Amino acid sequence: MLSAVKNAVVRVATRRVIKQYKDQRSRLDPAYDGLPPALWDCAVSPGGRLLIEGFDSTELARSHGTPLHVVSHARLVKNYQNFIGAFRRHYDRCVLATSYKTNPLPGVIAALHEAGTWAEAISGFELWLALKLGMAPERIILNGPGKGREAIDTAVANGIQSINLDNAEEINWTAAACSRHDRRQNVGIRVIVPGGWTSQFGMSISDGEAEGACARIAEHDKLRLCGLHVHLGTGIKDIATYVRALNEVVEFGRRLETRHGVTMDYYDFGGGFGVPTVHTFDSWDVRMLDMGVPARAAFPEACPSPDAYASSITSIVKSNHQRTDGPPPRIILEPGRAITSSAQTLLTSVITVKRSQHGRPLLIMDAGKHLTMPLGWEHHQIFAAGRMHDADQGLFDVYGPLCHPGDVVARAKNLPSMNSDDLLAIMDAGAYFIPNQMNFSHPRAGVVMVRDGAVTTIRRPEQFEDIVALDSWGPVGNERG
Numbered sequence: 001m002l003s004a005v006k007n008a009v010v011r012v013a014t015r016r017v018i019k020q021y022k023d024q025r026s027r028l029d030p031a032y033d034g035l036p037p038a039l040w041d042c043a044v045s046p047g048g049r050l051l052i053e054g055f056d057s058t059e060l061a062r063s064h065g066t067p068l069h070v071v072s073h074a075r076l077v078k079n080y081q082n083f084i085g086a087f088r089r090h091y092d093r094c095v096l097a098t099s100y101k102t103n104p105l106p107g108v109i110a111a112l113h114e115a116g117t118w119a120e121a122i123s124g125f126e127l128w129l130a131l132k133l134g135m136a137p138e139r140i141i142l143n144g145p146g147k148g149r150e151a152i153d154t155a156v157a158n159g160i161q162s163i164n165l166d167n168a169e170e171i172n173w174t175a176a177a178c179s180r181h182d183r184r185q186n187v188g189i190r191v192i193v194p195g196g197w198t199s200q201f202g203m204s205i206s207d208g209e210a211e212g213a214c215a216r217i218a219e220h221d222k223l224r225l226c227g228l229h230v231h232l233g234t235g236i237k238d239i240a241t242y243v244r245a246l247n248e249v250v251e252f253g254r255r256l257e258t259r260h261g262v263t264m265d266y267y268d269f270g271g272g273f274g275v276p277t278v279h280t281f282d283s284w285d286v287r288m289l290d291m292g293v294p295a296r297a298a299f300p301e302a303c304p305s306p307d308a309y310a311s312s313i314t315s316i317v318k319s320n321h322q323r324t325d326g327p328p329p330r331i332i333l334e335p336g337r338a339i340t341s342s343a344q345t346l347l348t349s350v351i352t353v354k355r356s357q358h359g360r361p362l363l364i365m366d367a368g369k370h371l372t373m374p375l376g377w378e379h380h381q382i383f384a385a386g387r388m389h390d391a392d393q394g395l396f397d398v399y400g401p402l403c404h405p406g407d408v409v410a411r412a413k414n415l416p417s418m419n420s421d422d423l424l425a426i427m428d429a430g431a432y433f434i435p436n437q438m439n440f441s442h443p444r445a446g447v448v449m450v451r452d453g454a455v456t457t458i459r460r461p462e463q464f465e466d467i468v469a470l471d472s473w474g475p476v477g478n479e480r481g
């Protein structure tokens, strides 16, 4: 009885949220749910095809096959320049370190390094990749809760800019590596503060753990504590969250300077900055989808601009610095999704259209959950890339090719009439799509980059042989009897 009442209340509340959302949306251009392709610097050809840096997406799909990621070099570099430019206008001692984990494509990372970024690595592999890409060690930061002894040893051996220590054991490992290589190493402490990710990360300021680490680091003369690191979360669209947390971090830095005589060379504020065109589902969206209503799309204007973030964040460091007489600290930023998300589009073809028993037509695409994991928790714009001028026909449920009922790409998507071989463009595929890929009986997608009027393959599509390249097996196919 109680649960029936609760369900009824939730349904009424959900209907109210749906109504509010529809009212808000009705003020926007109805085309493309109010999210026009120009938001990604894309255009539409007279024939109704989605153009990415001037390239017809249907032609790219035809010549390279699908599923296919398309990276726009111009958009990638523009995102970086807009972000760092905004911060440097307020405070010139800012650097941006590319978050490798967000999009580990070497072609994407190399393009960002070429534009001027540092490297932020969180594993032995990422550190290896940064060095392999030719990144100068003094522009590499090593983070992460599970770096391991080997990665720390490599970092020290190469003299990277700084290692942000996550736990007590890493202090010992780093000190040991310094002795082995007879080197002094810059280190920071990853701190956790209320309002940011805590779980397995860093050391808490409030219970004295982080300050205790400072004292332990001071016992090792080859470790030079010179920074603090914090990373609050991901997809954050609220400046106040940063302001509250970073004030606490900077205040702690000042305490370390006065009590322990260290100098804060840098504050590394991590990443987490939201993307205007991506909306993280909340419980209302999930309920809406359960009721057969599309989840809420992003409202781009609800996302702070880089300038708004920059103004608030840099003023915390500037006003703190006015109270000290040391040199101004550097601000290191590690935005991943804010730089790469909107520069990459996943093109996927309709394998078949099915009529479902529940009424809504189903699309079976060649890109399923194995390539689109973030669509399980985020709303992304999906365009019918070859039918941009066609009016929406209604709601579709979009599935992938995996032999699993959970292979849902998107539920209740408004699309025009669709046929086999039609193309969908999943926008904002540049953050956490590639690192979350898996096979699940299918090869992973190839990636092309469009740059200065040319198309270059930066990752060839996986072949069947690639999937088993690391395996070995005995004779097969000659069973007896």
Ligand SMILES: Cc1ncc(COP(=O)(O)O)c(C=O)c1O
Binding pocket: 099, 101, 102, 120, 143, 144, 231, 233, 234, 235, 270, 271, 272, 273, 334, 335, 336, 337, 338, 431
């Ligand atoms: C330490 C650190 N820095 C940067 C990032 C990048 O975050 P985002 O892509 O949300 O900007 C992450 C993501 O988890 C992280 O853990």
